[in-house]
Each structure stands twice: as C-alpha cells, then as structure tokens.
Amino acid sequence: xxxxNLEILAYEDTPLGPLCLRRRELLSEPGTVVxxxxxxxxxxxxxxxxxxxxxxxxxxxxxxxxxxxxxxVGGFGLGYTARELxxxxxxxxVEVVEYLPQVLDWLRDGLIPLSAELNAVEHLQLTSxxxxxxxxxxxxxxxDLIVIDVDHSPADQLGAQEHExxxxxxxxxxxxxxxxxxxxxxWSYAESSSFSEALLNTFSTTHVEPVxxxxxxxxxxxTDWLFFGVK
Numbered sequence: 001x002x003x004x005n006l007e008i009l010a011y012e013d014t015p016l017g018p019l020c021l022r023r024r025e026l027l028s029e030p031g032t033v034v035x036x037x038x039x040x041x042x043x044x045x046x047x048x049x050x051x052x053x054x055x056x057x058x059x060x061x062x063x064x065x066x067x068x069x070x071x072x073v074g075g076f077g078l079g080y081t082a083r084e085l086x087x088x089x090x091x092x093x094v095e096v097v098e099y100l101p102q103v104l105d106w107l108r109d110g111l112i113p114l115s116a117e118l119n120a121v122e123h124l125q126l127t128s129x130x131x132x133x134x135x136x137x138x139x140x141x142x143x144d145l146i147v148i149d150v151d152h153s154p155a156d157q158l159g160a161q162e163h164e165x166x167x168x169x170x171x172x173x174x175x176x177x178x179x180x181x182x183x184x185x186x187w188s189y190a191e192s193s194s195f196s197e198a199l200l201n202t203f204s205t206t207h208v209e210p211v212x213x214x215x216x217x218x219x220x221x222x223t224d225w226l227f228f229g230v231k
Contacts, residue, residue, distance in 0.1 A: 006022060006023075006024040008021075008022050009021040009023055009035075009106075010111060012102045014039075016039055016040060016099075016159065017041070018041060019038075019039055019100060019103075020038045021035070021036075021037055021112070026048075032048075034047050035078060035112055036048075037077070037078065044077075045077050045078055046078075047080075047112075047113050049213060050078075051211055052213070053080040053084070053149060054080055054081070055226060056081060056185050056187050057084035057085045057088070058084060058088070059207075059228065060147055060185040061085070061090050061145065063183050063207065064145060064182070064183045064230075065181075066144065067089075067090045068090070069144040069145055070144050071093065071143060071144065071145040071146075072094075072095050072096075072131075072143040072145070072146045072177070073095070073096045073149070074096075074131030074132070074135075074147065074148040074149065074150050075096075075097075075131065076098040076103050076126070077103070079118050080114070081147060081149050081187075082094055082096050082124065083114055086123070092123065093123045093124075094123065094124050095124075095127060096124070096127065097129050097130070097131040098126065099150070101128045107126070132164075135170075135173060136164060136165065136170060136173045136174070137173075138176075139176045139177045141177075142182070143177055143178060143179065144178070144182050144183070145183050146177060146185070147185045148165075148184070148185065149187040151163075152188070153190040154166040154186070155190070155192055155194075156189075166195055167198055168201045168202055170198075171199065171202040171203070172202050175203065179231075180231060181230070182231045183229070183230050183231075184203070185226060187225075187226060188226075188227065189224050189225070190225060191208070191210075191225050196208055199227060199228075202229060203230055204230060205229070205230040206227070206228060207226075207227075207228040208225065208227055208228075209225070209228070210224070210226075211223065211225070
C-alpha cells in the first residue's frame, strides 16, 4: 500500500523498464506537493527543482544571440526545458522529440503540472520518436538550437548500450542538423572529460557550465552540468 501522501498517477511498462509518474507531499515541507518520474525503479526527475533544465534553455538562446530561432528538444520529461524555450520571445518554434509515448500521453491527459499551459501553446510540436536516431540520420531541416535532456549523463545512459551520439562521430552527425551559428546543448548530472573532448574535436566553440543549486530534500548543494557546442 502506498504511503498516504503518495499518489501513483501512471505506471506502465516500456522498453527501458517500468515507468512511473507519481505525486506526493514532501514530509520535510508540509503543503509542498511535487510530481516525480521514475524509470526502471530509479529516480529520473522532479518538478521540485528545475533550475538546470531551465538554465540549459536560457543559456542556449543566450549563446546563440539571435532571434526568430527554431529549436529542437530531445526528451520531454516534465516539460520544463521546452516551457522555458516557449517563454522566450527569441524562440519562434519548438519541436520536442520524446522516446516514450506514454510521457506525451501524460501531457495530453493533464497529469503533469504544466499540462494546461503547454497544451494551449500553438508553436509547440510534439513528436514521438528517438531523437538520437534522428540526429544520426540525414538532415531534413536545420535548427538554431538543439537541446538534449535525455540521459543522466554521457557516461550514465538510460539504455543498455552506449550511444554513438556522445562520440565525435555522433556529434559530427548531429552538427549537420544545425544552421550556421546553431547551438547544440546537452544536459548532464555529472562532468565528462571524454564528452568535453569530443565536443572540442567537433565544434569551433564550446562551453561547459555548472549549475549549482541547494536541494533541501537532501540537505546539500547539487551540481548539474551543461555542455554547449557552437557551429
């Protein structure tokens, strides 16, 4: 039986393991309700702290420096990365590619905190598919921003096999999907020297930036990492 403050909103099998969407009140902060996702019984994300998800969107647009930008997001999650881009007047359109169709169903069914807001946005396109497969394939259109928030880190991936995307050859393929001056951004919970090197070998300009926030749920400061490559 679930604890009285925990509600299971959805529980489904996927190729990556059981996927769970849950909502709970924080015991440490009575009255604060958060929505969380677990995959294969491991914690994946929360609506409680979205600083780094929002930062990767803002920094991508800042680094590009242009306007009327066309953005591609890999991984929907709880929608905070896409929402930050959609709020930015420099962004003309956002397409999100999500591997797990159940996640997009949660949005359409109103199960996540941002459902009402994002379902009303006209310049948001939702695509069910594998963003890595798309970026490793032939480019059909060019994007100004490509923001990837899929795996835990380049070295800690959700799938069983290491993905070519994180190598120099994979990044070179992804680069062909960027317009001139375009920015590729990748979220990670950990720093990665091998991925930084692959970026340096592929892009003319790169940035690696930490995002530090205090997490009262675990009572310590956490650091996420943002990787950027500029074409």
